[in-house]
Amino acid sequence: SYELTQAPSVSVSPGETARITCSGDALPKQYAFWYQQKPGQAPVLVISKDTERPSGIPERFSGSSSGTTATLTIRGVQAEDEADYYCHSADSSATYVVFGGGTKVTVL
Amino acid sequence: EVQLVQSGPEVKKPGESLKISCQASGYSFSNYWTAWVRQMPGKGLEWMGIVYPGDSNTRYSPSFQGQVTMSADMSTSTAYLQWSSLKASDTAMYYCARQISGDNPLDVWGQGTTVTVSS
Numbered sequence: 001s002y003e004l005t006q007a008p009s010v011s012v013s014p015g016e017t018a019r020i021t022c023s024g025d026a027l028p029k030q031y032a033f034w035y036q037q038k039p040g041q042a043p044v045l046v047i048s049k050d051t052e053r054p055s056g057i058p059e060r061f062s063g064s065s066s067g068t069t070a071t072l073t074i075r076g077v078q079a080e081d082e083a084d085y086y087c088h089s090a091d092s093s094a095t096y097v098v099f100g101g102g103t104k105v106t107v108l
Numbered sequence: 109e110v111q112l113v114q115s116g117p118e119v120k121k122p123g124e125s126l127k128i129s130c131q132a133s134g135y136s137f138s139n140y141w142t143a144w145v146r147q148m149p150g151k152g153l154e155w156m157g158i159v160y161p162g163d164s165n166t167r168y169s170p171s172f173q174g175q176v177t178m179s180a181d182m183s184t185s186t187a188y189l190q191w192s193s194l195k196a197s198d199t200a201m202y203y204c205a206r207q208i209s210g211d212n213p214l215d216v217w218g219q220g221t222t223v224t225v226s227s
């Protein structure tokens with residue numbers, strides 16, 4: 001089965017930049033989507049189709065993808081950005097849809 | 109307003125059956141897939157599968173194939189997730205979410221339904 005790999009945790013000071021990566025063999029062919037989940041809440045889409053920011057998502061959130069790695073970048077991290085972040089994509093034939101294991105972002 | 113409203117928390121015993129729901133409003137339910145996502149306590153998100161109300165087409169993750177059944181009722185704009193015989197390991201939060209097609213995001217999520225299975 002297909003897997004997406006994320007680092008378990010990232011720590012960043014307020015105002016700094018957090019970069020969260022997601023690795024998967026099919027990412028050159030499939031979009032990556034990113035979700036933010038705060039404790040006790042449902043996930044929220046923060047980046048669509050590798051780079052698109054949905055309406056209402058702050059400009060400090062951006063996405064990129066190169067080769068087998070997609071990256072979610074949060075510039076000027078704020079305390080409210082402390083959350084779990086999950087990538088979501090499919091295998092090359094779009095048969096298997098998976099989430100990455102999630103990255104916990106801690107704002108120091 | 110586009111929203112998905114899920115049924116309330118459930119407490120069940122092992123071996124019992126269960127059907128939870130996800131009611132859509134504010135958009136054309138029949139034109140979007142409804143996905144189901146499991147989150148076990150303290151763990152990450154797991155994609156369980158997807159149902160298309162327009163023709164009741166379903167696709168399951170191999171991990172959940174045969175373990176659950178997904179369905180949808182266009183007359184009430186409601187998607188369902190059901191178990192015939194619950195196990196303690198089914199204890200989790202279950203989310204529904206809408207997706208217009210496979211290369212698009214899960215852009216609207218329900219609030220989640222907590223299922224607790226304990227003897």
